[in-house]
Amino acid sequence: MTPPTRTLPARTDPQPPLLAGSRAGLADVLARLDGAVDAAAKARRPLGPLPAGTPTEVLAAAAHALGPAELPAEGLGADAALGLLATVLVEHGIDLSHPRAAAHLQPPALSVAVAADVLASAGNASLDTYDSGPSALAVERWLIGALTGLAGLGERADGVLTPGGSLSNLMGLLLARDAAAHRRGIDARDQGVAALPGPVVFCSELAHFSTHRACAALGLGEAAVHPVPVDDRRRMRPDALRAALGALGPDRTPVAVVATAGTTDFGSVDPLPQIAEIAAGHGMWTHVDAAYGFGALFSDRLADRLAGLELADSITLDLHKIGWQPAAAGVLLVSDTTAFTALDRQVAYLNPVDDSEAGYDGLLGRSLQTTRRPDAVKAAATLLTYGRAGLGRMVDTCHDLARHAERRIQAEPELELVAPAELTTVLFRHRTADPAAADAFNAALRRHLLETGTALIGRTEAATDGPGTPKRVCLKFTLLNPTATTDDIDALVDAVLDAGRTCARLIKEDDAA
Template identity: 75%
Template structure:
């Protein structure tokens, strides 16, 4: 029976379908599709190698507006084209844009962020995972992908030293892992008070607070805001001379907390973004246990040191955490994203469990046809574990450990070189793979701030180097924040000579930006 359209409303014309339709492309999820993916990638890579004009530095020289405008023009201007140009031409064009106008993390002078050049095996495996288009929420959305993730989680649990009750899940990034860790901590605190946080909300918890180092990642504040706690729930704990959370200060703050407040979590950092400093985990864990507070360790940066026999002892105590954030798209050389949340007790995921008729009906789950929907805030979730599994199978723990050690050695080399230069001031030594320093001219500190910012932009605009920038209180609490520069060394193929050339480039840029030096040279 045909349903008539409502008066005044238009309907699409009733046009008979045309069969057979001409396929516009080959779909990837088949034997023929995989062959097409292989051919397309081979052609795109070949075009990039043969046609694209590769920058001599880590990025294309030019002002940001000019580089972005050139990239847009190279894409073909505004708007979606009415007719396609075909896969080969499209990939060749995009490949050229990415090469000529993008960032080359494999260049020795790309040292700005915790953003490594990814391993080739991980990139290839990521393409395979994308071709399958599997999802992790249900068994019938990707059984092999589920098996790979469970294998990976088991290996990471063992690496972290967690017990047999532990579990974990991959997430879209460290910020989301921290958010989930705090969500589980909130619900655990509510459960201790006989509250169902999912139904009653956080308002049922009196004055929830979260303790973390004053140098903790800003995602902690964002997570508190997203969970309805408000950023004011964060209580920053002072750090010591090595930029680690002070256990004495933490203990005092907990003792002074009145009954009108509920301590939800203590968040320790294993590898601060700027300094690579690791909070004293055993002492913090003891304090958390004494007060019955959830301990979350943000090891987004530092977890990769567990691959290294040399550096793994710095994370002693991580096995005492209730939850752990780790990012293998940092010290793991994975294409982003490859973040994981581990928990010491799988029961912590109870708060995320959902039974949905069209995804995981109860009788299907009881028969074993279940997925990982109940471990994540996501429904559709891509198989990011595939690239990590390929890396671990290809290189093993020792192979990754050697890469970690090499980057640590490079950081120590940079530290020594910086200390040897009169124009440079070492601000923070190489705890992991970062070094923080400052270009000095002997002028007013505010003027030196300007010069440090200018020299970094000069290096980017000329395409010579990409270095990091941060702000540090050089004279202790309460002092003004000063602009500092940072090397984040995550490229194990870099040589000491290339690192020396980078320091020389920093010195040259600083001199070019310093009027005092120019006057002296004249």
């Protein structure tokens, strides 16, 4: 694919900069957005969710459109620059609103959230100090109150916005680590984790990989992670957790158990009440990674799947998954605000003691970040716009679509259902005459869909014959578009079937050659 020739627009006359926080600046933002939208409307949008072509071709075309990778001596002007970028993003990017975009926990963003995010960016507030953005502080505190209430946490609960689930898990385990050290009379801040003997973190064998990375980053080491087997519904087995705890010697320190509420591939939810009870019996922190599954609480139909969430010491959730927010909109909730004590810092140029005592304080002591943008604004706008019922209808729609996909896959002889729809994901495989070639075939089928730009579906590996059996390459629908229909799902399945026939024909032709 030869990249089209693009002539960059002529530079407009330089204008004095307009600052977005002013009244005139806000008006300019809206005018610039109008121009960028016009440019995007004129761009050649791909027919599918992705542009057709190999990664090399698509990236080369985008780079060509942008021009030489060098800082221009003189700028193009705002309209030309935004028009260029809008065109590149549309012509060479992803369209998550397309009904055949179904690969990742990456939803199309709600327009009200995007609009609110523009307002938040225009103000450029920060959450570390009062004088960096008092209204932004108020919005985040409102949002945290709404989310702790939804989770069923008590009056002492608290929370903070984060860059995403991985960082929320890191922070949750940091608080757990310091709590474990405190129980042993160790000051982790001064003495370091080397003073904590034999730390162990338990999690499901299907837990998100960020648990391992968090343990590495916190100095516990990935070897501290003890995977616990799952049952046939892909949930952590409480009996196996009890046995693992019982086998620990006196030289080991149980730091935390990480329960998962919504595994990435299956949407399965660990038995939270039993896990919390076991953890409490051993004086151990319970962290629930509900990055995916927390959004089920919006739905009357699905909320009871998260029963026991209120027993957690800390909870990860991502509103840029089930919540339809532009990333990032991660959150860490804690059952007791004093858990954040380990993060407290007094810095002379930010939050001196006398200012804090007078009420001029921010949220520096709840985060690993200092400057922190007001991501709560877009989420608050969404909750205020739709309420629990409106968001619950979106959740139920996506769950219904997943159940329809499940039934359609079961009805197709060429397809094999691997895991049913617990939340909004469905795992399956395309059958092959030669089982030994099935993994390569399914991987090639997905790449064919990507290269043609026809559909965007996920890929993973799963034990297709139950726990403990070998993992095989699987295909995955992640359905987070609340405007999609069952007809769209049928078209998505048809695209998979067509791709399978094309791949089979190409393999035959290669064999014949």
